[in-house]
Amino acid sequence: xxxxxxxxxxxxxxxxxxxxxxxxxxxxxxxxxxxxxxxxxxxxxxxxxxxxxxxxxxxxxxxxxxxxxxxxxxxxxxxxxxxxxxxxxxxxxxxxxxxxxxxxxxxxxxxxxxxxxxxxxxxxxxxxxxxxxxxxxxxxxxxxxxxxxxxxxxxxxxxxxxxxxxxxxxxxxxxxxxxxxxxxxxxxxxxxxxxxxxxxxxxxxxxxxxxxxxxxxxxxxxxxxxxxxxxxxxxxxxxxxxxxxxxxxxxxxxxxxxxxxxxxxxxxxxxxxxxxxxxxxxxxxxxxxxxxxxxxxxxxxxxxxxxxxxxxxxxxxxxxxxxxxxxxxxxxxxxxxxxxxxxxxxxxxxxxxxxxxxxxxxxxxxxxxxxxxxxxxxxxxxxxxxxxxxxxxxxxxxx
Amino acid sequence: xxxxxxxxxxxxxxxxxxxxxxxxxxxxxxxxxxxxxxxxxxxxxxxxxxxxxxxxxxxxxxxxxxxxxxxxxxxxxxxxxxxxxxxxxxxxxxxxxxxxxxxxxxxxxxxxxxxxxxxxxxxxxxxxxxxxxxxxxxxxxxxxxxxxxxxxxxxxxxxxxxxxxxxxxxxxxxxxxxxxxxxxxxxxxxxxxxxxxxxxxxxxxxxxxxxxxxxxxxxxxxxxxxxxxxxxxxxxxxxxxxxxxxxxxxxxxxxxxxxxxxxxxxxxxxxxxxxxxxxxxxxxxxxxxxxxxxxxxxxxxxxxxxxxxxxxxxxxxxxxxxxxxxxxxxxxxxxxxxxxxxxxxxxxxxxxxxxxxxxxxxxxxxxxxxxxxxxxxxxxxxxxxxxxxxxxxxxxxxx
Numbered sequence: 001x002x003x004x005x006x007x008x009x010x011x012x013x014x015x016x017x018x019x020x021x022x023x024x025x026x027x028x029x030x031x032x033x034x035x036x037x038x039x040x041x042x043x044x045x046x047x048x049x050x051x052x053x054x055x056x057x058x059x060x061x062x063x064x065x066x067x068x069x070x071x072x073x074x075x076x077x078x079x080x081x082x083x084x085x086x087x088x089x090x091x092x093x094x095x096x097x098x099x100x101x102x103x104x105x106x107x108x109x110x111x112x113x114x115x116x117x118x119x120x121x122x123x124x125x126x127x128x129x130x131x132x133x134x135x136x137x138x139x140x141x142x143x144x145x146x147x148x149x150x151x152x153x154x155x156x157x158x159x160x161x162x163x164x165x166x167x168x169x170x171x172x173x174x175x176x177x178x179x180x181x182x183x184x185x186x187x188x189x190x191x192x193x194x195x196x197x198x199x200x201x202x203x204x205x206x207x208x209x210x211x212x213x214x215x216x217x218x219x220x221x222x223x224x225x226x227x228x229x230x231x232x233x234x235x236x237x238x239x240x241x242x243x244x245x246x247x248x249x250x251x252x253x254x255x256x257x258x259x260x261x262x263x264x265x266x267x268x269x270x271x272x273x274x275x276x277x278x279x280x281x282x283x284x285x286x287x288x289x290x291x292x293x294x295x296x297x298x299x300x301x302x303x304x305x306x307x308x309x310x311x312x313x314x315x316x317x318x319x320x321x322x323x324x325x326x327x328x329x330x331x332x333x334x335x336x337x338x339x340x341x342x343x344x345x346x347x348x349x350x351x352x353x354x355x356x357x358x359x360x361x362x363x364x365x366x367x368x369x370x371x372x373x374x375x376x377x378x379x380x381x382x383x384x385x386x387x388x389x390x391x392x393x394x395x396x397x398x399x
Numbered sequence: 400x401x402x403x404x405x406x407x408x409x410x411x412x413x414x415x416x417x418x419x420x421x422x423x424x425x426x427x428x429x430x431x432x433x434x435x436x437x438x439x440x441x442x443x444x445x446x447x448x449x450x451x452x453x454x455x456x457x458x459x460x461x462x463x464x465x466x467x468x469x470x471x472x473x474x475x476x477x478x479x480x481x482x483x484x485x486x487x488x489x490x491x492x493x494x495x496x497x498x499x500x501x502x503x504x505x506x507x508x509x510x511x512x513x514x515x516x517x518x519x520x521x522x523x524x525x526x527x528x529x530x531x532x533x534x535x536x537x538x539x540x541x542x543x544x545x546x547x548x549x550x551x552x553x554x555x556x557x558x559x560x561x562x563x564x565x566x567x568x569x570x571x572x573x574x575x576x577x578x579x580x581x582x583x584x585x586x587x588x589x590x591x592x593x594x595x596x597x598x599x600x601x602x603x604x605x606x607x608x609x610x611x612x613x614x615x616x617x618x619x620x621x622x623x624x625x626x627x628x629x630x631x632x633x634x635x636x637x638x639x640x641x642x643x644x645x646x647x648x649x650x651x652x653x654x655x656x657x658x659x660x661x662x663x664x665x666x667x668x669x670x671x672x673x674x675x676x677x678x679x680x681x682x683x684x685x686x687x688x689x690x691x692x693x694x695x696x697x698x699x700x701x702x703x704x705x706x707x708x709x710x711x712x713x714x715x716x717x718x719x720x721x722x723x724x725x726x727x728x729x730x731x732x733x734x735x736x737x738x739x740x741x742x743x744x745x746x747x748x749x750x751x752x753x754x755x756x757x758x759x760x761x762x763x764x765x766x767x768x769x770x771x772x773x774x775x776x777x778x779x780x781x782x783x784x785x786x787x788x789x790x791x792x793x794x795x796x797x798x
Contacts, residue, residue, distance in 0.1 A: 034717030034725050034741075067713055069726060069742050104710035105743040213696040215711075216718040297612040297696070298793055305794030311503035312614075314466055318433030319615040326433050327468060342433075343468050344504040386794070391787050394697055395704030 001123065001137065003116035005062035005109050006102075012137035014113065015059045016120050017183050018087070022053035023225040025097070026196035028203040030220035037065045037072030038098040039221060041080070049094025052192025056090045057183050057223050058083055059099040059138045060113065061168075063106040066218040075108050082114040086121045099181050099221050101140055101168060135166035138181055141393075142170045146261040152250045154188075154243030159232040161188040163250050167258040170212070170265045179217030180207060182258055188247050189228030191237040198248045199224040206255035209287055209381040211295040212266035213390070222255075256380075263382040268389030270360040273303060277317075278378045279371040285322045286379030289372060292320035293381070300386035303366055308352030310338035317370055324372040332369035334359075360385070400522065400536065402515035404461035404508050405501075411536035413512065414458045415519050416582050417486070421452035422624040424496070425595035427602040429619035436464045436471030437497040438620060440479070448493025451591025455489045456582050456622050457482055458498040458537045459512065460567075462505040465617040474507050481513040485520045498580050498620050500539055500567060534565040537580055540792075541569045545660040551649045553587075553642030558631040560587040562649050566657040569611070569664045578616030579606065581657055587646050588627030590636040597647045598623040605654035608686055608780040610694040611665035612789070621654075655779075662781040667788030669759040671781060672702060674767045676716075679776030684721045686778030688771060691719035699785035702765055707751030709737035716769055723771040731768035733758075759784070 003014040027046055029039050045054070058079065065072045080096045090096050100108065124130065135147040149164035169180035190198065203222050228235065236244050264272040275294045280286035293299055296316035302309035310331050317329065327342040334355040336347055359366050366385075402413040426445055428438050444453070457478065464471045479495045489495050499507065523529065534546040548563035568579035589597065602621050627634065635643050663671040674693045679685035692698055695715035701708035709730050716728065726741035733754045735746055758765050765784075 030718075032714065032717040033719075033721075033723055034713050034728070067710065067725075067738070067742055069740075104714065215695055215697050215714065218714055218717060296614055297789075298614050301790055301793035304790070307794070311466065314433050315431065315503065315614065315617055318431040318617060319429075320432075322432075324432055326466075329433070339466070341468075343466055386790060388787055388790050390696075391700055391703070391785060391790060394700035395706070395785070 001116060001120050004112040005060055007062065012133060013061045014116055014120060015134035015137040016124055017057040017134065017185065017225065018124050019055050019225050019227055021227065022051060022055060023227045024052060024190055024192040024195040025049065025054035026192065026199040026224045027097070028200055028222040030216060030218060032216055032218050034067060034218050036100060036219045037068055037076050038100045039219060040073065041076040042097050042099070042221060042223070045094040045097055049092065054097055054225060055095040056083060056087060057097045057099065057225070059181060059183065060102070060108060061138055061140055062102040063100060063108045064102045064104045064219050065100040065108050066104045068105065068107050071107060075110055078110055079108065079113060082117055086117040097223055099223065101138065101179065101181055101219055104218060131164065131166070138166065138168045140168065142168055143265055146258050146265070148254055148257040150250060150254055152246060154233065154246050158243065159230055161186055161230040161233055161247065161250070163254045165254050165258055167262060169262040170267055180220045180262065182207065182222045182255070184222065184224040184251065184254065186226045186251070187228065187230040188226050189230065189233045189235045190226045190247065191235060194237055194239065194244065195224060195226050197239070198244070198251055201248055202251040202255040205252050206259035209291055209379070210259045210263045211291060211381070211383050212263065260382050263384050266384035267393045268387040269384030270304060270387055271363060271385055272365045273300070273368065273383045273385060274365055275368045275370065275381045276378070277370045277372065279328070279373040279375050280322065280324070280377030280379070281375040282377040283379050284377070286377040287381060289317050289320040289322050289370065290379050290381035292316050293368065293370065294383035297386055300383065303356055304385035304387045306353045306357040306360070308333050308336070308338060308349060308356065310344060313368060313370070314339060317372065322372070328371070328373040330371040334367050400515060400519050403511040404459050406461065411532060412460045413515055413519060414533035414536040415523055416456040416533065416584065416624065417523050418454050418624050418626055420626065421450060421454060422626045423451060423589055423591040423594040424448065424453035425591065425598040425623045426496070427599055427621040429615060429617060431615055431617050433466060433617045435499060435618045436467055436475050437499045438618060439472065440475040441496050441498070441620060441622070444493040444496055448491065453496055453624060454494040455482060455486060456496045456498065456624070458580060458582065459501070459507060460537055460539055461501040462499060462507045463501045463503045463618050464499040464507050465503045467504065467506050470506060474509055477509055478507065478512060481516050485516040496622055498622065500537065500578065500580055500618055503617060530563070530565070537565065537567045539567065541567055542664055545657050545664070547653055547656045549649060549653055551645060553632065553645050557642065558629055560585055560629040560632055560646065560649070562653045564653050564657055566661060568661040569666055579619045579661065581606065581621045581654070583621065583623040583650065583653065585625045585650070586627065586629040587625050588629065588632045588634045589625045589646065590634060593636055593638070593643065594623060594625050596638070597643070597650055600647055601650040601654040604651050605658040608690055608778070609658045609662040610690060610780070610782050611662065613694050659781050662783055665783035666792045667786040668783030669703060669786055670762060670784055671764045672699070672767065672783055673764050674769065674780045675777070676769045676771065677777045678727070678770040678772040678774050679721065679723070679778070680774040681776040682778050683776070685776040686780060687721050688716050688719040688769065689778050689780035691715050692767065692769065693780040693782035696785055699782065702755055703784035703786045705752045705756040707732050707735070707737060707746070707748060707755065709743060712767060712769070713738060716771065721771070727770070727772040729770040733766050
C-alpha cells in the first residue's frame with residue numbers, strides 16, 4: 001500500500017508478508033560493515049525465536065535506515081511494536097522481520113508507518129494481485145517489479161510444493177538507494193536449520209552471482225519463510241531426506257530467476273550478460289571466474305559497444321584469483337568460438353558483433369562461455385553491459 | 400626510437416635501458432594467470448642470474464605478446480638473442496629483461512625489432528632527452544608520458560643517491576592494451592635481495608594502490624636496476640643498514656609520483672582522486688579501505704557528477720573487507736566534513752559540489768579523507784572519476 005514514506009509520488013511503499021502460522025525462517029544478509037539497522041534487527045530476531053520461526057516480514061521503501069545509529073535501531077523496535085499491535089498473532093520473540101530500502105542516512109517516517117499498519121494488515125490477501133502489489137511496493141528505481149513462483153513434485157507422485165518470491169534491485173547500489181531485497185515463501189515442510197542451509201545454497205548460486213557495479217550495499221537481505229502447509233509433505237530435517245535435493249533445486253531456480261531479473265534491470269543495461277564457466281576444479285572456483293568476467297568494466301563496455309573482445313574476457317578470467325593452465329582457456333560468445341587453448345581464433349568479427357548488437361536490440365541475453373580446464377566444476381554469473389546511461393544515472397543524480 | 404612495431408603512425412615504439420655495469424635487478428609482476436610471455440621471461444631471467452644483476456631492459460609498444468603460447472616464449476628468446484648480438488656486454492645469464500605492451504594476442508614483429516636494435520644500442524645516451532624519448536616510446540593510449548627523478552642524501556652530509564623512473568598506463572587495461580609498465584633506476588649500492596624488498600615495498604604503496612577500472616592486466620611489470628655508482632655509497636645489504644629507510648622512502652615517493660600520473664591520466668578522467676584512510680589497525684587495512692573507495696564505480700560517477708555523495712563513500716568503506724566500528728567512521732571531502740561518528744553531518748552541499756566541479760575544471764586532485772577508528776594504520780590510494788568518455792573509449796574502440 002501507499003503509506004506516504006517515499007519522498008514523492010503516490011507509488012506504494014509498504015509491503016507485508018504474513019504467515020498464517022509460524023513458518024520456518026531464515027535469512028541471508030549483507031557483509032557490509034555499515035549494515036543498516038533492519039539488518040541487525042533481523043539477525044537478532046532470527047536468533048531470538050526459540051522455534052526458529054517467524055510470522056511477518058514488513059518491507060518499506062523510501063528510507064534505508066542505514067547510517068542512522070542508535071536512533072535507527074530504536075526505529076526498528078518501534079516499527080515492530082506498531083506491527084505487533086496491529087497483528088497480535090505476531091507476538092512471540094522473533095516473529096517480526098523488517099527490511100528497508102531507500103536513501104541511506106534517512107530515518108523511517110515512523111508516524112506514517114504506524115498509521116498505515118492496521119489497513120495494511122486487514123487488507124492483506126492471498127491472491128496474485130496482492131503479491132503483485134507487494135512486489136511493486138518494494139521497488140525503488142527499478143524499472144520493473146520482480147516476482148516469480150513455481151510448483152514442483154518433491155518425488156514422482158509425491159507431495160507437491162510451491163515456492164514463490166519477490167525481489168527488488170537495479171544497481172548493487174542505486175543513487176543512494178540501498179538496495180537488493182528479496183522475500184521467498186514456500187509451503188514445504190522444512191526444519192529451520194535445514195531451511196537456512198537451503199536458502200544459503202540458493203543465494204550463493206543466484207544473488208551472490210550477480211553484479212551490476214561491484215558495490216555491496218548496506219541493506220542486502222534475503223528472507224525465506226517455509227510454512228509446511230503442502231499436503232502430504234513430511235518435515236524435512238536433514239540434507240539426506242527425500243525431497244531436499246529437489247526443494248533446493250527449486251529454491252535455487254526461483255532465486256536465479258529473480259537474480260537474473262535484477263541484473264537485466266541493471267542501471268543503464270541494454271542486455272543481460274550470462275557467463276557460464278566449466279572445467280574448473282570446483283563449482284566455487286567456476287563461480288569466482290564467472291563473476292570476475294561479468295564484473296569487468298572493460299568486458300561490460302565492450303559488450304555495450306558490440307565489440308567481441310576476447311582479450312578482455314581472457315584477462316578478467318586470468319585475474320579472478322583461480323589458478324588454471326593458460327593453454328586450457330576456451331572462450332565462446334553465443335555460438336561463436338573466439339579463443340581455443342589459450343590463443344585467439346580467426347573468427348568472423350562481423351558476425352560476432354552482429355550477435356552482440358542484435359541481442360541488445362531486443363534487450364536479450366548475451367551468452368559468454370568459458371572453459372578453464374578438464375575439471376568437474378561449473379558455475380554461472382549474471383550482469384549487464386556498461387552504457388552511457390549508467391554514468392548518467394549515477395553522475396547526474398544529486399544527493 | 401621508431402622501429403615500426405606499432406600498427407600505425409611514426410611514434411617511437413622501442414626503448415632500451417642500459418646499465419654500464421651489472422646492476423642489482425628486481426621485478427614486481429602481474430598475478431594474472433594469463434601473464435604474458437615477457438613476464439615469464441623476466442621472472443626466469445631474474446632467477447637465472449647468479450649475481451642477481453642485469454644489464455639491459457628492452458621495452459616494446461605495439462604488441463603485448465600475451466595469449467601467444469609457445470610462439471610468444473620463442474619470440475622472447477629470439478628478441479633477447481638479437482639484443483645480445485647488438486650489445487655483447489649483456490651476455491651473462493639473466494642480463495636481459497623484456498617488457499611488452501600493446502594488443503593482446505599479437506606476436507612481436509621480430510624482424511623489425513631485430514633490424515632496429517643496432518641503431519638503438521649505438522644511439523643510447525645518458526641525457527634528459529634520451530630519457531624523455533624512452534618514456535614516450537613505451538606509451539600506448541596514454542595522453543602524456545610519465546617520468547620522474549629525485550636526488551636524496553641517505554644521511555645528513557652522507558652520500559647522495561639518485562632515483563629515476565618512467566612508467567606507462569592509463570587504464571588498468573587499455574582497449575586491448577596491456578598495460579602498466581615501469582622501469583626504475585638508481586645509483587645507490589644495494590644488494591639484490593634487499594633491492595627486491597625495497598622495490599616490493601615501494602610498489603605496494605604506489606602501483607598496487609591505483610585503480611582506473613579494477614582490471615589487472617596480463618603484462619603489468621615494474622623493473623628496478625641499482626648500479627651502486629653513487630659516490631661514497633657503501634653497499635647496503637640489510638634492512639637495518641644506514642640509509643635503507645631513506646632509500647625506501649625515496650623509491651616509494653618516486654613510484655607514487657608515477658602511479659599518480661597513471662591514475663590522473665586514467666581513461667576519460669577529469670580529475671585525480673586521492674583517498675587517505677587513517678585510524679585502521681594496520682597500514683595494510685587502511686590501504687585496503689582506501690582502494691575499495693577509490694575503485695567504487697558509484698563513488699567515481701558521483702565525483703564526475705559533482706555530487707558530494709558521502710553515502711557511497713561510507714558504503715564502499717564498509718564492504719572493503721576490513722572490520723571497523725560503524726560509529727567510528729568520519730569522512731571529509733577536501734576541507735568539508737561530510738560524516739562524523741558514522742552519521743551524516745548537515746554540510747554545505749553547494750560548497751562541496753563546487754569543490755568537486757572546481758577541481759575537475761583544472762584537472763586537479765579531489766581529496767577524500769576517511770577515519771575508521773583510533774588505530775595507527777594509514778594508507779593512500781589513487782584513482783579517477785568515471786565519465787562518459789570512459790565508456791566511449793572502451794565501447795567504441797573495436798578490436
